Amino acid sequence: MTISKKWLGFIRAWPIYPAVLFLLLLFVYPTALLVGLSAVDVDGNITVSHYSRLFDQGLYTKVLLITLKVAAWTTGFAIIAGYPVAYLLANVRSSLRNTLIIWVLLPFWTSFLVRTFAWMVLLGRKGAINDLLIAVGILDYPIKIIYNFTGVMIGMVHALMPLCVLTMLAVMENIDTNLTKAAGTMGARRGQSFWRIYFPLSLSGVAAGGLLIFVTSLGFFITPALLGGAKDTMIVQLIMFQIDSMLNWGFAGAISMMLLGTVLLIFFFYDRWLGLSTLSGGTQGKVTSSNTNRRVGLGARFGNGVLNGLGEICAGLGAFYDKLVKRDPARSRADYSQRSLWVVAGIVIFFLAAPTFFIIPVSFTEEGFLTWPPKGFSLQWYETVFANNSPYPAAFLRSVIVALFAGFFAMLIGVPAAFILVRKQFVGKSVIFAFLVSPIITPHIILAVSLFYLFARLHLIGTYLGLILGHTVITMPYVIVTVMAVIKNYDLRLDQAAWTLGAGKLKTLWFITFPIIKGGLIAAFMFAFIISFDELTMAIYLTNGEFSTLPKHMWVDAIMRVNPTLAAVATLMLLFMTVIILFSEFLRRRNVRKIG
Amino acid sequence: MERQVKLQAKNVRKTYGSVVALEGTSIELLEGEFLTLLGPSGSGKTTLLMAIAGLNDPDSGEIWIDGELMTYTPSHQRGLGMVFQNYALFPHLTIYENIAFPLKMRKMRKAAIDEQVARVLNTVQLPDVQERFPSELSGGQQQRIALARCFVYEPSIILMDEPLGALDKKLRDSLQREIKHLHANLGITVIYVTHDQEEAMVMSDRICLMKEGRIEQIGSPADLYFQPNSIFAADFLGESNLFAGKVVGQTENSTSIQRVDDIVVSGVCDAEVRNIETAHYMIRPENIRVHSGETNEDNFVQGKLKEIIMIGQLTKYFLELADESEMVATALTGSRNDPLQQGDQIYFGWSTRDARIMLSS
Numbered sequence: 001m002t003i004s005k006k007w008l009g010f011i012r013a014w015p016i017y018p019a020v021l022f023l024l025l026l027f028v029y030p031t032a033l034l035v036g037l038s039a040v041d042v043d044g045n046i047t048v049s050h051y052s053r054l055f056d057q058g059l060y061t062k063v064l065l066i067t068l069k070v071a072a073w074t075t076g077f078a079i080i081a082g083y084p085v086a087y088l089l090a091n092v093r094s095s096l097r098n099t100l101i102i103w104v105l106l107p108f109w110t111s112f113l114v115r116t117f118a119w120m121v122l123l124g125r126k127g128a129i130n131d132l133l134i135a136v137g138i139l140d141y142p143i144k145i146i147y148n149f150t151g152v153m154i155g156m157v158h159a160l161m162p163l164c165v166l167t168m169l170a171v172m173e174n175i176d177t178n179l180t181k182a183a184g185t186m187g188a189r190r191g192q193s194f195w196r197i198y199f200p201l202s203l204s205g206v207a208a209g210g211l212l213i214f215v216t217s218l219g220f221f222i223t224p225a226l227l228g229g230a231k232d233t234m235i236v237q238l239i240m241f242q243i244d245s246m247l248n249w250g251f252a253g254a255i256s257m258m259l260l261g262t263v264l265l266i267f268f269f270y271d272r273w274l275g276l277s278t279l280s281g282g283t284q285g286k287v288t289s290s291n292t293n294r295r296v297g298l299g300a301r302f303g304n305g306v307l308n309g310l311g312e313i314c315a316g317l318g319a320f321y322d323k324l325v326k327r328d329p330a331r332s333r334a335d336y337s338q339r340s341l342w343v344v345a346g347i348v349i350f351f352l353a354a355p356t357f358f359i360i361p362v363s364f365t366e367e368g369f370l371t372w373p374p375k376g377f378s379l380q381w382y383e384t385v386f387a388n389n390s391p392y393p394a395a396f397l398r399s400v401i402v403a404l405f406a407g408f409f410a411m412l413i414g415v416p417a418a419f420i421l422v423r424k425q426f427v428g429k430s431v432i433f434a435f436l437v438s439p440i441i442t443p444h445i446i447l448a449v450s451l452f453y454l455f456a457r458l459h460l461i462g463t464y465l466g467l468i469l470g471h472t473v474i475t476m477p478y479v480i481v482t483v484m485a486v487i488k489n490y491d492l493r494l495d496q497a498a499w500t501l502g503a504g505k506l507k508t509l510w511f512i513t514f515p516i517i518k519g520g521l522i523a524a525f526m527f528a529f530i531i532s533f534d535e536l537t538m539a540i541y542l543t544n545g546e547f548s549t550l551p552k553h554m555w556v557d558a559i560m561r562v563n564p565t566l567a568a569v570a571t572l573m574l575l576f577m578t579v580i581i582l583f584s585e586f587l588r589r590r591n592v593r594k595i596g
Numbered sequence: 597m598e599r600q601v602k603l604q605a606k607n608v609r610k611t612y613g614s615v616v617a618l619e620g621t622s623i624e625l626l627e628g629e630f631l632t633l634l635g636p637s638g639s640g641k642t643t644l645l646m647a648i649a650g651l652n653d654p655d656s657g658e659i660w661i662d663g664e665l666m667t668y669t670p671s672h673q674r675g676l677g678m679v680f681q682n683y684a685l686f687p688h689l690t691i692y693e694n695i696a697f698p699l700k701m702r703k704m705r706k707a708a709i710d711e712q713v714a715r716v717l718n719t720v721q722l723p724d725v726q727e728r729f730p731s732e733l734s735g736g737q738q739q740r741i742a743l744a745r746c747f748v749y750e751p752s753i754i755l756m757d758e759p760l761g762a763l764d765k766k767l768r769d770s771l772q773r774e775i776k777h778l779h780a781n782l783g784i785t786v787i788y789v790t791h792d793q794e795e796a797m798v799m800s801d802r803i804c805l806m807k808e809g810r811i812e813q814i815g816s817p818a819d820l821y822f823q824p825n826s827i828f829a830a831d832f833l834g835e836s837n838l839f840a841g842k843v844v845g846q847t848e849n850s851t852s853i854q855r856v857d858d859i860v861v862s863g864v865c866d867a868e869v870r871n872i873e874t875a876h877y878m879i880r881p882e883n884i885r886v887h888s889g890e891t892n893e894d895n896f897v898q899g900k901l902k903e904i905i906m907i908g909q910l911t912k913y914f915l916e917l918a919d920e921s922e923m924v925a926t927a928l929t930g931s932r933n934d935p936l937q938q939g940d941q942i943y944f945g946w947s948t949r950d951a952r953i954m955l956s957s
Contacts, residue, residue, distance in 0.1 A: 491684070493684045499671035516688050
């Protein structure tokens with residue numbers, strides 16, 4: 001009875017199998033091939049020489065340490081700057097929140113390369129920032145804030161903070177606002193109740209956001225390559241060097257495994273200390289895990305002490321202030337803490353949203369460099385983009401086609417999987433879920449390099465099919481996560497009502513479920529489309545000279561020489577993305593109006 | 597008049613993991629009957645309803661509808677109607693499209709659909725909302741549309757899962773009567789789930805009281821109110837004074853029990869409850885009369901008037917007995933100036949035929 005019930009569960013979960021099979025073939029198998037390569041020498045004999053070389057030469061461990069350092073600083077800055085923004089978003093009325101989120105997410109939606117070019121315009125010796133600081137007299141000479149660690153930090157924090165804000169926001173939205181009010185009625189000052197009540201409850205979001213930023217940072221290479229100096233080389237760049245220049249697959253595999261091992265180790269410790277369940281964002285799991293920590297962990301006890309101390313300091317300052325300035329109980333007083341929160345969060349949101357727009361004026365310059373301020377006005381760079389011999393129009397078309405199909409396939413296998421993961425119970429569900437979303441946290445270079453190796457044998461390099469399959473590996477997990485959130489919000493009783501009214505399962509899906517979650521499905525598709533459209537890592541390896549995408553062309557151009565043509569392309573791309581986002585927002589609103 | 601058996605559930609059992617949601621449960625419903633499944637949350641009433649609707653698969657047992665075995669028949673082939681607590685109106689369809697949905701699924705022609713939708717909207721007194729979306733209606737209106745969507749295809753059995761749970765009291769009262777009238781006029785069979793005992797008594801032909809996955813008692817509202825079989829039933833429906841005692845005497849018509857404070861009181865009991873040593877004694881507050889002096893009622897107790905609470909048309913009197921236990925009596929509120937005062941020594945008296953003796957377990 002129990003066995004047959006268990007098997008029945010597996011059989012009824014059949015719509016999830018295409019997704020599992022897809023990842024086994026195009027994620028697990030190629031990665032296993034890469035692991036295999038790292039353990040054999042050129043003659044095919046088993047060897048550990050690649051791995052011993054990692055540690056014999058100080059270079060690789062040193063670069064790993066630099067990578068960890070960059071990731072740690074990025075995480076720290078992203079959390080500190082992102083927290084006030086997330087706090088503000090969680091505590092304003094929802095219409096305002098939706099508007100602010102668009103600005104916070106702006107860097108997330110605008111192409112990665114566009115953002116990086118924008119920073120080049122801003123940070124250069126003659127860039128907008130130095131220009132401004134000298135003009136207002138703060139500086140006498142330009143300072144160096146690009147092609148060094150500072151440049152890398154600015155670029156990476158800018159790129160990753162939106163992710164951090166969203167993760168923290170997910171937790172903060174679930175914190176009952178009455179809790180801090182209750183603390184207030186019990187005599188806690190605002191500072192007290194924040195540090196003692198709100199902050200500890202939001203910690204799981206901070207931890208989850210931090211983990212995502214840290215792990216994602218480890219796989220970065222565009223920002224350090226374009227905004228950093230020679231000393232800021234990161235581990236991914238070493239892998240690329242081994243493949244591009246040395247053709248040493250075995251050693252590239254070994255470095256990849258070192259990177260993957262680091263990621264897994266971080267997840268292992270995170271799980272040990274905080275519990276992976278906190279990642280899914282629910283407050284429930286976190287409360288219990290932090291409670292157990294509170295009982296045992298010395299570190300946690302220290303943390304509690306610090307929090308209580310901060311609470312006391314705030315209370316003390318407040319009491320002191322009260323002594324100095326007698327409050328008139330008959331007059332309402334200005335809310336200074338609210339005002340300063342707006343100022344801080346406003347600066348951060350400006351940092352996130354504004355830089356991208358600096359690329360626009362530069363694209364109209366008459367000069368041959370990305371200089372600030374742009375000289376004169378000319379359309380020559382746009383003429384170059386659309387010239388007869390320009391590769392850009394064709395590359396753009398290719399990118400659109402690839403993104404459409406990658407989005408389509410991701411939906412085709414991801415949506416059924418998401419339905420099963422939300423609605424069906426079966427043994428090992430959490431393991432399968434973790435497996436299906438694991439490409440998100442795997443550094444993309446590993447996916448790209450291993451698929452490169454596999455597809456080269458299948459003659460899929462430089463074909464639509466190869467790149468579409470590769471991009472589907474990356475986009476499908478995002479589709480699954482997004483669609484799962486949509487289905488979780490769907491009221492199953494609507495389906496039950498349709499069944500009792502005489503509609504079978506398929507008719508219910510077609511007439512009731514899909515129309516209602518249509519907005520969410522469109523959003524998931526747009527998400528997948530934009531990820532694929534902007535994807536560079538896989539494009540570098542799975543395309544070739546005759547067949548390349550828009551980001552790949554921009555990257556190749558940027559490595560050779562950054563010129564205003566790129567600014568023109570970036571401006572056009574910005575325009576295209578804006579149209580897409582406005583269009584999907586329009587579709588969403590139209591749907592919302594009806595459903596209310 | 598011989599009525600047909602409309603629905604039978606035989607030994608239906610349902611578990612979720614290790615939790616038994618429904619023990620082997622059997623009920624039978626006659627054509628045109630209004631049966632309410634009443635019980636606290638977690639009593640299995642919704643589980644039973646869902647099994648009848650085909651929205652969950654029972655582990656064992658059988659469900660017969662109109663003489664046909666339908667235990668595992670998919671919901672859409674059972675020809676039932678169901679009204680949900682949150683109405684479950686399709687938010688992306690207009691009121692017209694919502695009500696037309698079951699007719700479309702039955703492949704009815706457009707002209708016939710138009711006619712039926714208009715007819716049923718008249719029945720629920722909302723003739724002018726066809727083109728609106730559900731979100732543009734009030735809660736009470738939405739519930740009427742949910743009823744209309746259910747009545748329109750004339751299912752022979754309608755299942756209602758706490759359909760009025762989300763409405764405020766005034767609206768609930770009027771819709772209760774409306775559903776009752778629709779039931780009477782259309783001659784449909786209804787299974788109604790609620791945790792509100794008052795609602796159950798207002799609406800039902802029979803009430804099926806459930807507790808912890810099994811049926812506690814089934815019978816007419818009067819049966820359950822006046823002859824509860826258990827402490828749970830006595831407590832769940834209406835208010836009651838309940839206490840334990842030792843059986844000290846029995847005649848043909850009554851049984852006497854002795855309270856811990858040695859007061860002896862008498863009441864009636866079913867035959868199967870005879871020949872026991874200890875029992876529970878129940879008397880409804882409205883069957884108790886309050887006396888300021890000695891009384892010659894069948895049963896009486898003396899004590900101190902602890903509290904008087906006026907709740908509109910009724911007034912509640914709380915009596916503290918010598919052993920500090922409490923009893924409550926209700927009476928129609930007489931006048932503004934109650935002659936009784938807090939702290940008075942008074943008497944509660946009642947007739948033996950109004951009191952009931954039941955098993956303690």
